[in-house]
Amino acid sequence: MKGLLISLLLIGFAINIEAQESVNLTLDDCIKYALENNEQLEIARLDNEIARTQINETLARGLPQVNGSVGLVKNFEIQTSFIQDFISPAVYGVLIDESLLPDGTQIPEPQTFPAAFETEYSGQAGLTARQLIFDGSYFVGLKAAQTVKLLSQREQKQTEVQIVEGVSKAYYLVLITKENLDFLGRNFGTIDTLLQETEAMYEVGFAEKIDVSRLKIQHNNIKTELKNNTELLITSLNLLKFQMGMPLNQRIALTDDLSNISLTPVTEPGGEYHVNRPEYDVLQTNKDLIDLNIKNFQSQYIPNIYANFNFGWTAGTNSFSRLTEFNDQTWFRYSNLGVTLSIPIFDGLSKRANIQRNRIQKQQVEESISQFENNVDREVAEAKVKVDNAIRSVETQSENVELAEEVYEMTKAKYQEGIGSNLEVIEANTSLKESKTNYLNALYEAATSQIELKKALGTLYNN
Structure with a gap:
């Protein structure tokens, strides 16, 4: 009896852990919270902001670039320059006809004189402005920056779909784990009562020792399963909160139940499936960026x-x-205005190599796009099969649970009436647990396979 009370308290704690001072959440509530608080999505939003600043950075290249400077210099030792005496030779050798000079007259050799042109103190203050008039790479870069922002937005959408998938699967895992814990709790209570009755029958000689031992083994096994599933429920809740970006110490209660799991095939949208997928948009945007990079080098x-x-x-x-x-x-003022024309002549074939590399990268992306299109068709086909199989399995396992419950109740009644053995009861109870476990596994498979099919079709999440 003491073991039963302890186990029931453990079950009560696990089942109601999210109900004590907790927030009630539906699946839609969890998804909404995750899209606002998930750390991975917040990183994607920051990437989007970084892409926006890249646009501003590229725009800045087309605006005037103005710089100011002020400088003061003290020359401790002024540098000496040398001046050639160009007057004398000019006078004697150019301005005067040498034929008119007296015989023996020598024209002196040019002389040099040291001179210092700097002053002890000098200063300079000014503004320089540079304005882009035409640069083909600027306009291509501006388009590329906008495309980078678009790529960031599409990657964010891809992250959102992944978060919705993760939260949905974690939510259903909690529901399944809780349902299994509820069943084990009820089953444990039944076995515990049966054990007490058998012990009482053994004391008065209406049961054998082996009957008590068999039930104790079953009793201990279920008790262990209860403890394990209690920990599993806590772990599942923590996984859900982690997917949502919620603090792990926040208690939550899930208000949906297993009846919310759809057991009907997902309606397929018309057209090609891959065009609805954010991964396809990301690949196409990467291809556009490579095209722009080629134009930039050209x-x-x-x-x-x-x-x-x-x-x-x-x-x-x-x-x-x-x-x-x-x-x-x-201080003497100066100003000037000029135009600079920069003409590329030869760069060692650097631009040509870059263009060739980008064209190869473009071919890689095109192959990736083709592979992705084929892969989406495969994913959709496989997901359809999984959904159909899961739905059939749920129906089969649900029927098996009903049959196992009937067998268990009849076997237990026969044992209590003294016309059956407790071995049959134990076997029937084990079969019931297996049937229930198979049913819950099939139900979880049905839920997750439909999530995967919606993801493959590109209809899981659209904001």
Whole structure:
């Protein structure tokens, strides 16, 4: 009796663990919570934000690039430059006809003179502006940045589908585990009562010792199963909360039951299945990115044009105090406007190699797309078979449970009336447990196979 009470308390704790100060959740509630709080999906959202900043970064290339600079220099030792005396030779050798000079007149050799052109203090302050006028790679890069954002959004959608799949399967696993624990609890109570009755019959000589021992073995086995399934229920709940992104210490109660599991084939959408899959969109977007990358390298063969503007002041003096006066006698303004045309001539065939590599990568993606299309058809065909088999199995196992319950009740009644053996009761009870386990496994298979079929068809989740 003490063992029964302890076991029943254990069952009560496991079954009601999510009902004590807990949040009631349907499957839809769990999915909604997961789509708002799952850590993996939050990472995908951040990737989406990163892609948005890449667009802004690319846009910035087309805006004016303005920089300012200020510099002051003190020359401790001014560098010396050398000037050639170009006047004397010019006068004697060019301006005067040598034939007119007296005989013996020598034209002097050019002389050099050291000179310092720098001042002790110098300064410079100015602004430089550079504006893109034409660059083919800029426009391709802007389109690529937008495509990267689209890729991030489609990868996020793919993550959402994976989360919905994981949460749905975890939710049904909890329901199945709880149902099995309920059944084991009821079965344990029945066996415990039968054991007590048999012990009482043994004490008065109406049962044998072997009858008591057999029931004790069955009693201990079910008790162990109860403890194991209690831990399994807790683990299943934690798995569900992990899939949802919910703290593990948050208690929850699932309000759906096994009757919510559909036992009818999934309605198939028209058209090709692969076009509904986010993985297909991701592959297509990757292909588009490779095309844009090829265009980017091709556009680099075209000259680009930039406008340049410079404006500022420069100063030079041998007095630091004059350098800091900032007047028109010390600081002299300058400005200029120009256009730069950059013409690519030869890059060692680097762009050509990059284009070839990207074209090969494009072929790889195209092969991946073709493989994915074929794989989707296979997934759908296999999922259909699994759904049909699971539905048939549920129907069969449900009938087997009913038959096993009838056999068990008749066998137990015969034993209590003294016209049957407890061995038959134990065997009937074991058969009932197996039938119930097979039924619950088939029911879980039916639920998960329909989830997988919806995923294969691309109808599991659409936001």
